[in-house]
Amino acid sequence: ILNVEQSPQSLHVQEGDSTNFTCSFPSSNFYALHWYRWETAKSPEALFVMTLNGDEKKKGRISATLNTKEGYSYLYIKGSQPEDSATYLCALYMDTGRRALTFGSGTRLQVQP
Amino acid sequence: DADVTQTPRNRITKTGKRIMLECSQTKGHDRMYWYRQDPGLGLRLIYYSFDVKDINKGEISDGYSVSRQAQAKFSLSLESAIPNQTALYFCATSDSGQHTDTQYFGPGTRLTVL
Numbered sequence: 001i002l003n004v005e006q007s008p009q010s011l012h013v014q015e016g017d018s019t020n021f022t023c024s025f026p027s028s029n030f031y032a033l034h035w036y037r038w039e040t041a042k043s044p045e046a047l048f049v050m051t052l053n054g055d056e057k058k059k060g061r062i063s064a065t066l067n068t069k070e071g072y073s074y075l076y077i078k079g080s081q082p083e084d085s086a087t088y089l090c091a092l093y094m095d096t097g098r099r100a101l102t103f104g105s106g107t108r109l110q111v112q113p
Numbered sequence: 114d115a116d117v118t119q120t121p122r123n124r125i126t127k128t129g130k131r132i133m134l135e136c137s138q139t140k141g142h143d144r145m146y147w148y149r150q151d152p153g154l155g156l157r158l159i160y161y162s163f164d165v166k167d168i169n170k171g172e173i174s175d176g177y178s179v180s181r182q183a184q185a186k187f188s189l190s191l192e193s194a195i196p197n198q199t200a201l202y203f204c205a206t207s208d209s210g211q212h213t214d215t216q217y218f219g220p221g222t223r224l225t226v227l
Contacts, residue, residue, distance in 0.1 A: 009153070031212035043117075043203070043218035044156070051213060089155060093212035099163075100146065100171065101216065105155035 004092050006104035013080050014112050020076045021107040023090030027071035034101060035064055035075055036089040044089060047075075080111040116140045117219040119204050125225045132191040134222050136204030144207045145187040146216065147171075147179060149200040156203065162187055163210060194226040 005024040013019050023033065032051045038044040048057040053068040061078045077084055087108045091101040117138045126132055136145065143164050148156040148171075158171030160179040168179060176198060180188045191198055202222045207214040 006155075034215070036216075043220055044216075045218070046215040049213050049215065091156075098171075099169075099210060100158055100161050102158075103148075103156040105153055 004090060004102050004104035006088075006090050006107050008107060009105070010108040010110070012110045012112065015081060017080050017111075018076065018078045019080055019109065020074050021088065021109075023073045023075070023104055025071050025090075025092050026094075027068055029095035030068050030071075031093040031095060033066055033073050034091040034093070035073070036091065037086050038089055038106070039086045047088075075107075077109070080109070082111045082113050085109055085111050117204060117206055117217055119202075119219040119222050121222060122220065123223045125227065126194055127227050128195055130194050130226075132194050132224065134189045134191075134202055134204075134224070136187045136189070136219055138185050138204075138206045138217075138219075140206055140208075140217060141184075142206040142208050142217070143184065144210045144214075145181065146205040146207075147177075147187070147189045148203045148205065149173065149198075150203060150221075151200050159189065159202075191224075191226075194224075196226045199224060199226045 007022050035047040036044040048064045050066040055066045057064050064075045066073045087106040089106045090104040120135045146161040147159040157173050162168045162181045165181045178190045204219040205216040207216045
């Protein structure tokens with residue numbers, strides 16, 4: 001089974017702080033990396049899909065980078081706000097014969113006002 | 114109206130009972146998925162279906178079965194529920210199943226097995 005590791009498991013920051021967290025994965029047979037945002041009591045929603053080494057995506061204050069050669073992606077949040085509080089899930093589509101995403105366990109972010 | 118709906122939203126049942134969780138979608142997607150979420154474990158894939166005739170086991174299919182009644186409907190059954198199946202269950206859909214396709218999730222079903 002493919003291991004998709006996310007760190008840290010949880011994070012508490014103050015409003016206005018910038019933060020980042022990591023998704024690590026085996027670098028071989030990589031097809032795509034997805035980031036999802038999951039707020040409590042809601043459904044996970046897609047943030048980014050990344051496919052190319054060196055790819056960078058941005059949506060407002062949130063951005064993500066991808067290094068396929070070394071097997072990691074960083075998600076950055078600039079100037080965290082309380083509404084950014086959520087669990088951020090990383091998922092990979094790999095060439096393992098299984099035609100579906102494999103999710104990491106997530107990073108739970110809490111932003112204190 | 115939500116594009117992906119799940120029923121029931123909450124269910125409490127007893128060990129040994131048969132339970133069915135239902136998922137419907139109006140997105141017209143071919144691919145549908147069932148996941149379970151346990152604290153600290155993220156989303157784990159139970160079953161997935163590429164169309165009504167193509168159903169595949171995920172990483173934790175033991176103790177579960179599925180039925181794809183139509184393109185829009187994908188049901189998950191627990192034939193004889195046990196307490197360690199207590200979890201939050203999500204249904205999801207995607208369009209063509211390409212590696213870049215976004216998955217769209219339902220609101221989840223919280224199942225408690227006593």
